[in-house]
Amino acid sequence: NAGVTQTPKFRVLKTGQSMTLLCAQDMNHEYMYWYRQDPGMGLRLIHYSVGEGTTAKGEVPDGYNVSRLKKQNFLLGLESAAPSQTSVYFCASSYRGSFGYTFGSGTRLTVV
């Protein structure tokens, strides 16, 4: 099994451009999450979903949108990228009743 797959792995954007990060999981997990990782800040929750068709805001949702049209996919969108969104983005998933998450390998995004 692939687990949690994130695409792309690397991306450079110009300020104001838009893009979508894709997360796909093949474990039939109900819950999915998007985190960003910045030096000295740990992992901070952007948005999450507890099921197909549902999304909710995390700690740092501003400037991002998400959609979960299919159970296995969770998309993270940046409508107008800003340099402050330069970060490494991680997707994770879990069963409803499980401890901890399974993480993808990350997307490194640079906004210039």
Place this chain on the structure above:
Amino acid sequence: GQQLNQSPQSMFIQEGEDVSMNCTSSSIFNTWLWYKQEPGEGPVLLIALYKAGELTSNGRLTAQFGITRKDSFLNISASIPSDVGIYFCAGQNYGGATNKLIFGTGTLLAVQP
């Protein structure tokens, strides 16, 4: 947003040394977890702790769930070069509606052969 205080921020040690790191929170959790992140990869779960006072081992790793439920500790004995990475603690209130994890700021571990 809530974050956990993790210390130390970084450690540079010689192979064979023991390592200790800890994590504290202003609020209680009913589950504590420890993750390791290697360069270019996502975090991987090392140990999960489910009740206050619990001491759990996974090979050379030992973690403890603090009695107050507001802290946790991770020890690595006899470190080896492949222990290099960033170690994150995470608190979870298992059984809640979202399963959300709150992460610590991470401890960077470097091991010199």
